[in-house]
Amino acid sequence: MAGIVIVFDFDRTLIDGDSDNWVVTEIFHQLRFTLPWNRLMDRMMTELHSQGRSIQDIETCLQRIMPIDSHIVDAIKSAKSLGCDLKIVSDANQFFIEKILEHHDLLDCFSDIYTNPTSVDENGKLRISPYHGDGGAASTPHSCNLCPPNLCKGLVMDHIRASIPKDQILTRVIYLGDGGGDFCPTLKLRECDCVMPRTNYPLWKRISEKSSLIKADVKEWSSAEELQRILMQLVSTITKEDS
Numbered sequence: 001m002a003g004i005v006i007v008f009d010f011d012r013t014l015i016d017g018d019s020d021n022w023v024v025t026e027i028f029h030q031l032r033f034t035l036p037w038n039r040l041m042d043r044m045m046t047e048l049h050s051q052g053r054s055i056q057d058i059e060t061c062l063q064r065i066m067p068i069d070s071h072i073v074d075a076i077k078s079a080k081s082l083g084c085d086l087k088i089v090s091d092a093n094q095f096f097i098e099k100i101l102e103h104h105d106l107l108d109c110f111s112d113i114y115t116n117p118t119s120v121d122e123n124g125k126l127r128i129s130p131y132h133g134d135g136g137a138a139s140t141p142h143s144c145n146l147c148p149p150n151l152c153k154g155l156v157m158d159h160i161r162a163s164i165p166k167d168q169i170l171t172r173v174i175y176l177g178d179g180g181g182d183f184c185p186t187l188k189l190r191e192c193d194c195v196m197p198r199t200n201y202p203l204w205k206r207i208s209e210k211s212s213l214i215k216a217d218v219k220e221w222s223s224a225e226e227l228q229r230i231l232m233q234l235v236s237t238i239t240k241e242d243s
Helices: 019-023 027-031 037-050 055-065 070-081 094-103 153-162 180-187 202-209 224-242
Strands: 002-008 085-093 110-116 118-120 126-128 170-177 194-197
Touching (some): 002 153, 002 224, 019 037, 019 085, 019 094, 037 055, 037 085, 037 126, 055 094, 070 085, 070 224, 085 094, 085 153, 094 110, 110 153, 153 170, 153 180, 170 180, 170 224, 180 194, 180 202, 194 224
Parallel strands (some): 002 085, 085 110, 170 194
Antiparallel strands (some): 118 126
């Protein structure tokens, strides 16, 4: 039995923006280049809490200002209905992603979300932890020099591949992303897989510069409408080939 696994990045791929940027305070710009991004966002949660902002306030803000284009909503629901296994691998965080997806009735479409975990401390403050190391979802640090210290998406891709049921003799992976952190998992893709980089974004540029390292088929996209069209064409083509 063959299958299709579709892996989405979140910010600037599934949503057309950066979810982190909508919940920052003035101190963000003072600390932007002094802390790793993951620790910086955890610090922002402390600042918001000190200003009297509740977790509900953060949730309301995210759901009010983070729309998902209807073409992407349709693509996700169509791919799910066709039997594809949908996953998210993102350097955002669990709370932001889940609340935005819940608002658009999409959370149940995804079998796994690999991202920086969140928790609520004894004071009711939202905390953001790194995915790798420091008590995160993957407790051990990584040594990949292509990725930020808190998350190596290439290691996540290895985990996804290892978790595919043994009876699926050929599972194709379609990976959609935009950022530099999406280059490492792209290197893990095989000739039968496909990567969909967003045109003129860091992943697209790195693939253009290092094309000899890429085994997967490359299908670039620049708009939500184009993403939907290309993704559904790929799903249809793969399904026909495998049948």
